[in-house]
Amino acid sequence: MLFRGSEVLLVRRAKPPRAGRWSIPGGKQELGETVAEAARRELFEETGLCAAGELVLIDVVDSIARAEDGRIAHHYTLIDFAAFAAPGTARPGGDSSDVAWVPLGDLSRLEIWPPTLAVIGKAAGTLGVRDKV
Numbered sequence: 001m002l003f004r005g006s007e008v009l010l011v012r013r014a015k016p017p018r019a020g021r022w023s024i025p026g027g028k029q030e031l032g033e034t035v036a037e038a039a040r041r042e043l044f045e046e047t048g049l050c051a052a053g054e055l056v057l058i059d060v061v062d063s064i065a066r067a068e069d070g071r072i073a074h075h076y077t078l079i080d081f082a083a084f085a086a087p088g089t090a091r092p093g094g095d096s097s098d099v100a101w102v103p104l105g106d107l108s109r110l111e112i113w114p115p116t117l118a119v120i121g122k123a124a125g126t127l128g129v130r131d132k133v
Contacts, residue, residue: 001024001025001080001081001082001083001119001123002025002043002047002049002082002083002084002085002124002125003082003083003084003085003123003124003128003129004084004085004101005102006104006105006129006130006131007101007102007103008101008104008105008120008123008124009024009025009047009049009085009090009099009101009102010022010024010099010100010101010102010109010112011023011024011025011046011047011092011095011096011099011109011132012015012024012092012093012096012097012098012099012100013095013096014092014097015095015098017063017074017076017112018113021111021112021113022085022102022110022111022112023112023113023116024080024116024119024120025042025043025046025047025096026039026042026046026078026080027042027045027046027080027094027095027119032100035079036055036081039055039081040055041045041093043091045093045094045095046092046093046094046095046096046099047090047091047092047093047099048084048088048089048090048091048105049067049084049085049086049089049090049097050088050091051078051083051084051085051086052083052084052085052087053082053083053084054083055082055083056081056082056083056126056127057079057080057081058080058082058119058122058123058124058126058133059080059119059122060077060078060079060080060083061077061078061080061115062075062076062077062078063075063076063077063078063113063115067102068119069106082118082121082126082127083125083127088111103131104120104124104129104131105131107120
């Protein structure tokens with residue numbers, strides 16, 4: 001995820017899971033890519049932006065959804081990195097239908113998956129971003 005001052009860059013998911021909802025950029029790792037390389041590639045594909053320096057590992061989160069019969073429908077392991085944004089203009093692409101710089105204090109007004117909110121808050125604290133989630 002990227003920060004610009006006390007704002008975080010969100011993408012509106014264009015595909016399941018959580019299609020139509022706001023989230024942080026991310027996607028599948030390609031064979032032979034490191035997790036940091038995958039994070040940088042997905043960030044650029046979905047937002048047109050790059051990180052200004054090193055990525056900081058924030059957390060690892062499991063997203064497990066069950067079908068109506070109780071069986072596991074999908075299981076994703078999300079490896080969350082954060083950084084400050086390099087100069088540029090955000091634009092949607094890849095698996096995102098929209099992008100927005102959102103002040104941390106406004107995140108509670110959006111329908112964001114609770115573990116994503118927690119990771120954003122942890123990242124803001126780690127990077128020393130002043131406003132609160």
